[in-house]
Amino acid sequence: MTLPKEGRKLGIYESLGVSPVINAAGTLTRLGGTVMRPEVRDAMSEAAGSLVPIDELQAAASKAIAEACGSDAGYVASGASAGLTLGTAACMVGLDVAAMDRLPSTANNGRNEVIICRPHRNSYDHAYRAAGATLVEVGMSDRYTGVGVRETEIWEIEAAITERTAAIAYTASPTSFPALTAVTAMARKRGIPVIVDAAGQLPPPSNLRRFIAEGADLVSFSGGKAIRGPQGTGILAGRRDLIASVALQQLDMDVTFELWNPPAELVPKDKLAGAPRHGVGRGYKAAKEQIVGLLVALRLFTEESARKDYDRWMGLLKGIEDGLQRCTHAKTAWLLPKYALGFPLLEIQLDEKSLGLTAYDVARKMKEGKPAIHVGERKVMEGSILIHPANLDDASADSLVGRLRSVLGCPA
């Protein structure tokens, strides 16, 4: 590595010509997710130094995830999105190894449709289709006539169930409708599994158990967001038979069937016609050190640590609010989480006219300095920027206030 003039050793990213940023935008994948705790980094470094059978490590992960989520079993893949694809594949083919080999073609499969309520559709629903499933939309997203008062109703979901239905997809949020419990109660009666996308529904840690407790068959969480595990990981928790199908469609399957001895709690070899080839999920692997890192991060993601984090975040955001006291072109508002111990956000509402800048301009100018400072952009259309505390500390919060005061022309 080269040394800069002042003799300081270049950081690993700087040596690649990439500059670290201050991220006040949240646990966003495009900005690196979150920073892993030192214990997680140490565990990964140790794990990277030896070799283990991955199916045994996944069986251990399954047990740890089951305990954390209150599920039968679990699996670690390369993200929450990967978990949704793997879970969909499992719901479509179960333990039918011939059908596994045909995916993503579902021409000869009985079940290849995933029902989703229209308002639950989002940019991540590619994940369901990536396994070969077709989305079947139900409900009405009436937002503009002013007369639509009803969200999707249970009978509409039930009416869409046919012999081709593989699963019902559910996008979790504090306000998702219909209630998950109502969907799972109906689905259970009809024998259809429910897959929940809860990728971003942490914290609080208690939500690890919420969706399984509410009847979900599979639930997918990001490992690289609030849990602060490796960015390229996700947790899929759920039914043991579905997780077995997930494992078979994800693991390296260049095995000799007679000599292959997978952990029985992960893969019931006696129920298989033979070993499938590499599955549709082969591209979603998590490395051994990533699996270990995620499990350590999961162990450290507790109600107690969440409470400490929440208090720290509130302190940081209050400090930022105080720092903007005399900024005449901006006022602040709080977006407090709907789940207790969720992420609080500070909204900075700009008087774009008097300031002579739009929220787009302000967000752009924050990125132009060094280091670049990224703020939440979700409300720029409404003239606001958002401050998300997950990746801030005292020093970066100070830098943020300094830059913002200068961009907003606040009096000293």
Ligand SMILES: *Cc1c(COP(=O)(O)O)cnc(C)c1O
């Ligand atoms: C982040 C996110 C995902 C994808 O999670 P990854 O772990 O990055 O794969 C899927 N769905 C929702 C709602 C998310 O917020």
